[in-house]
Amino acid sequence: MTSKPLPLAGTVYGVVMNDRVSVARLGAAAAEAPYKGAPKAPVLYIKPANTLVGEGAAVRLPQGEARVEVAATVGIVFGAPAARRTPADALETVAGYLLVADLSLPHASYYRPAIREKCFDGACPVAARVVPVAEAGRLGDITLHTFFDGLPVAERTLADLVRGVPQLIADVSEFMTLQTGDVLLVGVEYQSPQAAPGTKVRIAGGALGALEFSIAEEAR
Amino acid sequence: MKRARIAWQGGIHEAQPHGADQLRLADGRIVGQAEVTWLPPVQPRTVFALGLNYADHAKELAFKAPEAPLVFLKGPNAYTGHRSFSRRPADATYMHYECELAVVIGKAGYRIAKSDAYDHVAGYTVANDYAIRDYLENWYRPNLRVKNRDACTPLGPWLVDRADVPDPMALRLTTRVNGVTTQEGSTADMIFDVPTLIEYLSSFMTLSPGDLILTGTPEGLADVRAGDVVDTEIEGIGCLTNTIVDDAGWFGAAGQGAHAQ
Numbered sequence: 001m002t003s004k005p006l007p008l009a010g011t012v013y014g015v016v017m018n019d020r021v022s023v024a025r026l027g028a029a030a031a032e033a034p035y036k037g038a039p040k041a042p043v044l045y046i047k048p049a050n051t052l053v054g055e056g057a058a059v060r061l062p063q064g065e066a067r068v069e070v071a072a073t074v075g076i077v078f079g080a081p082a083a084r085r086t087p088a089d090a091l092e093t094v095a096g097y098l099l100v101a102d103l104s105l106p107h108a109s110y111y112r113p114a115i116r117e118k119c120f121d122g123a124c125p126v127a128a129r130v131v132p133v134a135e136a137g138r139l140g141d142i143t144l145h146t147f148f149d150g151l152p153v154a155e156r157t158l159a160d161l162v163r164g165v166p167q168l169i170a171d172v173s174e175f176m177t178l179q180t181g182d183v184l185l186v187g188v189e190y191q192s193p194q195a196a197p198g199t200k201v202r203i204a205g206g207a208l209g210a211l212e213f214s215i216a217e218e219a220r
Numbered sequence: 221m222k223r224a225r226i227a228w229q230g231g232i233h234e235a236q237p238h239g240a241d242q243l244r245l246a247d248g249r250i251v252g253q254a255e256v257t258w259l260p261p262v263q264p265r266t267v268f269a270l271g272l273n274y275a276d277h278a279k280e281l282a283f284k285a286p287e288a289p290l291v292f293l294k295g296p297n298a299y300t301g302h303r304s305f306s307r308r309p310a311d312a313t314y315m316h317y318e319c320e321l322a323v324v325i326g327k328a329g330y331r332i333a334k335s336d337a338y339d340h341v342a343g344y345t346v347a348n349d350y351a352i353r354d355y356l357e358n359w360y361r362p363n364l365r366v367k368n369r370d371a372c373t374p375l376g377p378w379l380v381d382r383a384d385v386p387d388p389m390a391l392r393l394t395t396r397v398n399g400v401t402t403q404e405g406s407t408a409d410m411i412f413d414v415p416t417l418i419e420y421l422s423s424f425m426t427l428s429p430g431d432l433i434l435t436g437t438p439e440g441l442a443d444v445r446a447g448d449v450v451d452t453e454i455e456g457i458g459c460l461t462n463t464i465v466d467d468a469g470w471f472g473a474a475g476q477g478a479h480a481q
Binding site for chain 1: 265266268290291292293294295296297298330331355357358359360361362363364365368369370421423424425426428
């Protein structure tokens, strides 16, 4: 299967520690070194251009890597610049939502930016189509299901976000402008399921459709 | 050769220096350097920045030197050109410049050997990688709120061809605040040099034309305040000027408090 064209042109930003499951999994460790306290601002990262691949891609892991974390998430796709928004008017900037798989080489620590772990080529497969807001309905009603080779391995609700979409846009756009075409992922679960080379992955997201790709047998 | 990207008379142009104070556009027009709007000399694709890549700076921040490069990324909102303004928000108590050699990738590559690294370099420019330390948190540190603020990463003025920089690992870096030198160093003191950084990054991701690597800064940090004029200069590459403004200087009196209504 060849991969489909990308439905986005901007920069993809992501956030960790934005769901109750992740906060619970990290637990008391957040208060200890090296973190020394729960995060105050959204904990952001960037999925650069080399990571973006379309529906149907076969993602090859870097040399020496035999496992990859597959985190199902949803991207907020901006239809207008979001700068210094309040929660009350944040949604005016949103064009739609996009199903995304954020791939990471397993890493337990959020202390330093995880560039090697999160930015290898192909580490961000995205669905073929942005679903307009009106069609997507309420994100809180959506559950994301992840399948490896047809078997269910994870499901997560989007009802448990620490910062919901309006608050997340407000807190990020306080210091950085999200441009038309940019994407802000609403969060990935800490320690998502790990896939081995050869795995076929499917993520189903109700009104947001589905996303399929595979982890190639051979490393790059 | 060195070249700038500028906006002039409603268009975007490549320009070359013409004497000390002027620029020459491709069609021969001569314009004053102070009259144009300077843009970053390349339109960046992915921008990498290095933390703690000079031993003296790592010590200054009370960190031991890292064993692997400490890399973070920036987004397009952060970039701005020569002679632009950067905003110091009202609640900041410590905002500092960082003079950095920026390497511009010119040829794509994956798993590039150190010995081939310079073949993938188009040239160099200067970056001023401002940080506001009040917002530092120990989560993906240095976090984007510190390092990826709108217009807080000036780039420029020139893209200088690789061929014109025989040894990028022996260049003097200097920062002046209102004309007073506050930071001095040499690219010779990088912990991970340019070929090592290219080899490291390309070991797991494809580098592409337009990618930039901001290679870190030596010691000599100082707080900068509204009205300060900050010159970050690298020998043979250029002198990048930026002015700090407060919220009123940035938004105008009417724009403070909320986004444009």
